[in-house]
Amino acid sequence: MNLRTIFIVFLKELRETLRDRRSIIAMFVVPTVVIPAVTFGFALTSVKLVKKARQEIPTVMVLGGEDSPRIRAVLEKQKTFRVLPPGDDFAEQISQKKLRAALEIPPHFDAALDRGERVAVTIYSHDGEMRSSFAVEAVERVLRSHRDNIVRQRLAEHGLAPEALRPFDTKRENVAPPEKVGGNVFGGFIPYLFIILCFTGAMYPAIDLTAGEKERGTLETLLCSPAARSELVIGKFLVVLCASLATVSAALVSMGGSALIAGASWMHLTASAHGGTFPTVSVPGMIGVLVLVLPLAMFFSALLMTIALLAKSHKEAQTYVSPLMILAVLPAAAAVLPGVELTNTLALVPILNIALVSKELVAGSFPVVPLLLIFVSTCVYAAGALALAVRMFHRENVLFRT
Amino acid sequence: MIDARGLTKIFRDKKRGEFRAVDDVSFHVSPGQIYGLLGANGAGKTTTLRLLATLLTPTEGEATVAGFDLRRESERVRGQVGFLATSTALYGRLTARELITYFGRLHRMPDELIATRIEQLANELEMHEFLDRRIDKFSTGMKQKTSIARTLIHDPSVMIFDEPTLGLDVMAARTIVRFIRDCRARGKTVLYSTHVMSEVEKLCDTVGIVHQGRLLDQGSLAELRARHGEQDMEEIFVRIVTAAEAHA
Known part of the structure; x- marks a missing residue:
């Protein structure tokens, strides 16, 4: 395998992806503009509606x-x-x-x-x-x-x-540190969002670089070159991975910015009022989540490429890939259910393991053994999915399906 | 040089079962010669060319292309082949220069050599006007020229054309025909597939008639005319195919 060829394929695919408006929208516009706009818009509208209802x-x-x-x-x-x-x-x-x-x-x-x-x-x-x-x-x-x-x-x-x-009164006071409070408030939400974005960020380029190439007739042109098929797959895979990570990073920057604004508003409000604890998340915990997102993004990228390659057109690939989205979201949603706690067995269940450990991480606790199990197992799944993608790229009935 | 010996490709399909797309095909093409594979749609021409371009692996048989073994040295074979077909499309989001450079790099050419070759090809094909424009805005003629430059960037010794004029207007088709002749003049080995009889008569030194995956007859135009007692290529083709079907 020639690294220079992989890099050449990667650069060309990256250039093409960055020139595609739909990829840019999926990678940057959705996480930085659409998601915050929808989230804040929904929250603002709800507050306004409740306020209006209360005024009546x-x-x-x-x-x-x-x-x-x-x-x-x-x-x-x-x-x-x-x-x-x-x-x-x-x-x-x-x-x-x-x-x-x-x-x-x-x-x-x-x-x-x-x-x-x-x-x-x-x-x-x-x-x-x-x-x-x-x-x-x-x-x-x-x-x-x-x-x-x-x-x-x-x-x-x-x-x-x-x-x-009424011989005595009761009063409540929070003693948990802000990151523990944040862990409980955001613990389910943050990994859920990251898992979805990790998937959606990889989805469009994975389809475009496989089924899209077949549909446009450029795959046959590419296969005529002396590059080995494994080099082509890995070059393409790296672009899909970058797109997935770029989507998550854009979301992280956007969420971080929103959190800073929300935090500043909270401080401003509580300085003149009753006081309170603004829920925060553990910064090392967030870094931990991002480290785990890497093998997950690899897993999604390779898996999506493998499945999209089976299709002969963009539309057909979307039909295959869309149900996978539910399969990706369900374990992430299951992690939010009460009573579902991280165990060494659940640490081997893909997606669910990352969603569960992320709850712990953003709350500032680092369970070492499950963390290692999750990282290693997700890397193994990612490697397996990539090996499958390479294998599919060698199958004539997949590449030349008409 | 192309030397195919008993090339066979069997596809296995759940609906159709076992299907011999190419069945025991043998032929030889020397440098400076155009070999035309003539056959109806579905005769096995494209599969034969894809086998020789190493896009597909033969089920049986052997072949050497530019001295390299098809099975054991597939990457080196591709390094010596320029493959042009209507199905080999271009990347619309790249400029012509970027696309040609990309394929030059995949052929492991140094960037300086690629730049020199692009200048040379742009002069020959009159591409300067659109060399730095995005391909998705190109006319059919511009795309054809870019495809030709893409196949020639690494100066291959073997050229394989799969129905290259299919769906083109007269002017674009003439550019292709002229280009194929140029390849022969430069001493390249040319393998060419078509179902257009007039193109065969204009271009080919040797013709192979393919039907249902089998190479029924081959020879120079003069040899075929003498053997079948006919001057018209279409009549010769029909006679050979009808005889094969009657025999089957």
Whole structure:
């Protein structure tokens, strides 16, 4: 095998890839612009929608209570929701989102309270509907306040202070370092994103340099050269690997930038307010994740090239490769499930092993034995996939499939 | 020089079973000679040429190309062959100069020699105007010239053409025909496949008639005419193929 030939093939394929608009979009635009825009855009829109929903004064229909002037007065006096007169079709109105909630007061409610009897009011709502749940919260707040007033009165009648019912308070304080907090917050998300980007970054060039070449008729031209097929595969593989790593690096830079901005905003907010811990991630841990991404990117690149080479066109290759995306994402998603913890056996399961150990790494812990097992096993899988790609490049029925 | 002895290529297919695309084909082409493989579509011409260009491996038989063994020295064979076919397309995202340089480097030529050869080829083929433009913007004629320069960059001693004029307009086809003649004039060994009878009559020193993978007859145009008592190449071809089918 001639290293100079591999380098010549690599340089030419890299030049072509960098001149392809679709590759540039997949490698740089998606991780640096599209993903942050979609993530931040989604978060901003959600915040705005919730804020708008909270600003709305909900409508609440009060059913009954004509014989209970005290509770009626409380409900009429409050300003957090608008009381509507009773109607028979309240359930229909709530379902159709014309009414946010309804409150049913049982007969003789005030009198029953005076007698010290326990009574219940019913709140009708639309489960899963945000504005309805805000209306329920508002009604409950008013009713809770009314109940607390009654309790205070009863305690006073018996010469007791309100503290008699609340002898002590509880308060919570975080003692975990910020990277441990960050590990739990981002531990599942970061490797998940890296695994997807590692895959998508390799996907387009892998198809373009194999099935794409077949479709354009340039593969036969290339095979006429004296370069050995293994040299051609390795040269192409290195470009696919670079594309995958470039996508992950672009995402890392973009995420790092976003984290810095978010961190600065947090510091600004907490300096004037209550304080708190901004979740961070362990920097050595992140470096560890990146080291593990390398053999994973090699594995994906070789595997994608092997599969795409079976196709005779770009479109056909996409049909073969797209289901693989689900296979790559599923283990990454499984790592986020509660109870799925890193063991020496799971350290041998490709993709899942990296997702699991990444959770530990970003939280700042370095389990040495599983780490070694994961690195070595992923390297072995990558080497196996590359050997398979080279083998496929020697198969005439694959290269000259028409 | 090309020397093929009993070349056979069997494809195994789940639907068709065993299929002999090339069956016991033997012929010899000397330097400064054009050998034309004449046959209908699917006769086995492309497979024969791909075997000799080492793109495919023969199932049986032997061959030497430019003195190198097809099986044991495939990389050296490719180093001596210029292969041009309608299926050998160009990289659209490269310029003509980048593409020719790339293939020169794959032939392990030093960059200075590649630059000199490109100048020489650009002069001969009148390519200066578009040498540094991207190929995906080229006309068919420009692409043809770039393909020719690509096959000649390493100055191969053997040229293999697989239906090189297929789908080309008259002017582009004439450029190719002139180029093939030039190759012969420079003493290169030329192997050429076509199903166009008029091209065979214009170009070939020796003709081999291929049908269903077998080489049915071969010889110079004069020999074939004398042997089959016909002047018209098309009539000769039909007579040979019909006789073979009747015999089968």
